[in-house]
Amino acid sequence: MQKRRGVYNKWAKHVVLYRKASTRSHIPHTLLFSENSLRKMLSLYQMVYVKPNSGSHGVGVMRVEHKNGMYAYQLGAKRYSRLTWKQLIVSLRNKIQGTKYIVQRGIHLARYKQRIYDLRVELQLNEHREWQITGMLARVAQPGMAVTNGAQGAEIYTFNSVIASHGGAELIQSMTAQLNSICIECAHMLKARYPFLNELGFDIALDHQMHPWILEVNTTPESIPFRKLPSKAMYYRIMQLRRLNARR
Incomplete structure (x- = not known):
């Protein structure tokens, strides 16, 4: 599989996403x-x-x-x-x-089991070259840590289990729809600026009001966290589309 091209300048990506009022309300200053x-x-x-x-x-x-x-x-x-x-x-x-x-x-993150967490939402171009969410999970920080990265010891949980702890099935449904809308809009904006992009990993914080904040957009996201979930379905789908997009 060929090496994926990415955009590693956080400031440049921030500038793109901060331009539009509809996305700006989800981008921290x-x-x-x-x-x-x-x-x-x-x-x-x-x-x-x-x-x-x-x-x-x-x-x-x-x-x-x-x-x-x-x-x-x-x-x-x-x-x-x-x-x-x-x-x-x-x-x-x-x-x-x-x-x-x-x-x-700084966003004061919502907590799960008394620990801060954020969400990873994976977006990819599918078979029809349309942006699609192919993975969602939660990364729960180690006690006392200020970041939620796996490299810093965070634990992986299913999106549904963590969101359900705040508001059950109804919140899972509304949060999924909201994240789908926000992330796809951001993906179109980033691809317009960087046409080679075909995969994005959104790091999303939820504050105490459950308002989503995009902390960062990774343009060559790792699939390893999805391999740690009880079901490997998301991981297999991500790898399938990654191979397809590498051939295009």
Whole structure:
């Protein structure tokens, strides 16, 4: 199977999806990282995520907070607290070391079994060259972790089991329809800008009101999480379409 082409610039993808009002309401406010942009975002939201612009697997992602005049941040399982602004900036710059980063509004994630989680929604071009959801699952973070990536120890659960815990079959149905609509609209916008795309993995956070937020769109998503589900049907469908799209 030929190597898939991807878009690894998070900021570039954000710019595409933020253009339209209908998708903007599901895209967290994001700026390129600087001392000024971090100060502005923390004053607006009190909690933000500072991410490498081209990173993956949650590596280098930091959760930064401002509370009671002091600052704190978390990288992996390690937490740095009671920092002054100057200490925060020195420490972050030491971690970033000149790499391009972005600052994203922090979404307070819904919880399952007292742990934060997000959703992975897989979209692919099907046999008719139409965008179709071929996989949905939930990634539940390890206790005390600030990210939900599998590489950082997150556990995989079925979409239905996690969503049902908030509102039963009715919520599963309405959430599925909402995610289908949002993700397909975003897929059309990204493909218009990057015509070679044929597969997308959406990382979606749900806040406490169950409002979906697209944290990131992966253009060469991994299928491994779907192999960990009790049923392998989604995994087999994803691989089938991946092979088909590689031949086109």
